[in-house]
Amino acid sequence: MTAAHEPIALTLRDADATDALGAALARTRPAQAVVHLSGDLGAGKSTLARALLRALGVQGAIRSPTYTLVERYPLSAGGEAWHLDLYRIGDAGELEFLGLDGDEAVLWLIEWPDRGGGALPAADLRVELAVDGEGRSARLLGASAAGLAWARAAGRELAADL
Ligand SMILES: Nc1ncnc2c1ncn2[C@@H]1O[C@H](COP(=O)(O)OP(=O)(O)OP(=O)(O)O)[C@@H](O)[C@H]1O
Numbered sequence: 481m482t483a484a485h486e487p488i489a490l491t492l493r494d495a496d497a498t499d500a501l502g503a504a505l506a507r508t509r510p511a512q513a514v515v516h517l518s519g520d521l522g523a524g525k526s527t528l529a530r531a532l533l534r535a536l537g538v539q540g541a542i543r544s545p546t547y548t549l550v551e552r553y554p555l556s557a558g559g560e561a562w563h564l565d566l567y568r569i570g571d572a573g574e575l576e577f578l579g580l581d582g583d584e585a586v587l588w589l590i591e592w593p594d595r596g597g598g599a600l601p602a603a604d605l606r607v608e609l610a611v612d613g614e615g616r617s618a619r620l621l622g623a624s625a626a627g628l629a630w631a632r633a634a635g636r637e638l639a640a641d642l
């Protein structure tokens with residue numbers, strides 16, 4: 481059944497479309513999920529993470545975790561969303577100093593996951609973003625049963641939105 485594993489390919493014409501993808505992912509998210517966000521500098525990883533958090537009801541500032549490495553947000557639905565940006569991490573061992581046991585986390589949004597080495601939880605969903613002309617392209621790749629279902633549901637929602 482290779483078809484089930486094909487990535488969902490999306491065109492995000494502007495930053496509003498990235499926000500719409502974040503909202504679609506929020507509406508369709510599983511109870512517990514790890515998202516790896518990849519793509520070059522400026523590809524839209526933080527824009528997408530911020531839109532997802534907003535759509536989950538996070539109020540107030542959503543800062544990029546560029547220097548803190550992790551920002552934690554209590555969710556009104558219960559549990560916490562953890563937003564990580566590992567671009568500036570020295571080595572994967574630094575993650576252990578942060579004490580990221582993940583007990584409270586129901587949603588992980590991880591930018592630059594490759595820099596975390598094996599210290600990170602495995603992805604349910606990989607989102608690959610890339611600059612594409614004036615806009616961005618996105619590929620959603622499910623990496624678990626829940627992640628596959630999520631990618632498909634979010635792709636359908638977004639197609640209806642845009
Ligand atoms: N679909 C889109 N089309 C055009 N511009 C977009 C789109 N999505 C996001 N942007 C813009 O791209 C810029 C960079 O976005 P963002 O900071 O989210 O990138 P990033 O991948 O997190 O980069 P970094 O790796 O540096 O953290 C922002 O100005 C944002 O508004």
Ligand SMILES: [Mg+2]
Nearest residue numbers: 525526544591
């Ligand atoms: Mg970023």
